[in-house]
Amino acid sequence: MKTIIAAYSGVLRGTGSNILSALQDLFWLLKSKVEKQLQIISVLQWVLTFLIMGIACTLILMYILCTDCWAIAALYLAWLVFDWNTPKKGGRRSQWVRNWAIWRYFRDYFPIRLVKTHNLLTTRNYIFGYHPHGIMGLGAFCNFSTEATGVGQKFPGIRPYLATLAGNFRMPILRDYLMSGGICPVNRDSIDYILSKNGSGNAIIIVVGGAAESLNCTPGKNSVTLKNRKGFVKLALRHGADLVPVYSFGENEVYKQVIFEEGSWGRWVQKKFQKHIGFAPCIFHGRGLFSSNTWGLLPYSKPITTVVGEPITIPKIDNPSQKDVDFYHSMYVDSLIKLFDKYKSRFGLPETEVLEVN
Secondary structure (H helix, E strand, O other): OOHHHHHHHHHHHHHHHHHHHHHHHHHHHHHHHHHHHHHHHHHHHHHHHHHHHHHHHHHHHHHHOOOOHHHHHHHHHHHHHOOOOOHHOOOEEEEEEEEHHHHHHHHHHOOEEEEEOOOOOOOOOOOEEEEOOOOOHHHHHHHHHOOOOOOOOOOOEEEEEEEOOOOHHHHOHHHHHHHHHHEEEHHHHHHHHHHHOOOEEEEEEEOOOOOHOOOOOOOOEEOOOOOOOOOHHHHHHHHOOOEEEEEEHHHHHHOOEOOOOOOHHHHHHHHHHHHHOOOOOOOOEEEOOOOOOOEEEOOOOOEEEEEEOOEEEOOOOOOHHHHHHHHHHHHHHHHHHHHHHHHHHHHHOOOOOOEEEO
């Protein structure tokens, strides 16, 4: 009898253990699904911010002006006039916003990783050249406008400023949202202020290829628009700011794009937009909201690894000659190619892969 009771108790204990194990598996499954949905939501909000937030906020503000709540819109417009030049003076970053949990979900969606190769001195200022642009520069945003990948811990004492189109800072609400992440206009006034009147330990991240480079980005292609992009080198010389090459492996993999051939009507339209407005409209797609097998605005969840290279020491020359600019530009190009060649095999590219510099 005692033997039967002992055996029965063993069965019960086994059953209880199985139930507990099943509940744990269910819990982790549900947690994984919830985290995946949060990742999708975090990326979607940034994609919509990038594409429509500026226009949407402008239209909403105009609508409020025509309602009984017009005083709210009027107060904001008065504040906008008063605060108009703040983006040109380093902006108004918020560590609270940069540390939002949503950015960690954003990071894990791809995932995005930041690789440090050398220390940066806090007694110097820097200009980071970020390559390639991709469609939205997602790696640049996550790594340098948030703390999701630990840029503040990897480079203590360095304040990163991601530079983007100045037109974004004329859009209500959007301008404040961008400034909270440490984003600034990519124009001479803003860069001059940060590098000359904001002390040391500043790092301005410029996506050197800009709109022209975005027109040629496509999965499987590693090319940068750099041969005739020398303005950032001249700025570095005028301020004695060290140049740092940065390459993001995987930036071109997250969206698929229709590439128009040179001379086609599509490329003509894109270049006209680029010349007169500052950006080039792209026809691109990612995955759908509910399925990775459908088309949509969400980027594909492909890993993006951003490697920050070795700084190039730049002397301060108030009026650099074209010879000076060409010399340091050549040094920068060589350094970027070496960085690409050194790390390409570690992040999924064959040893035979060559970085195309246009």
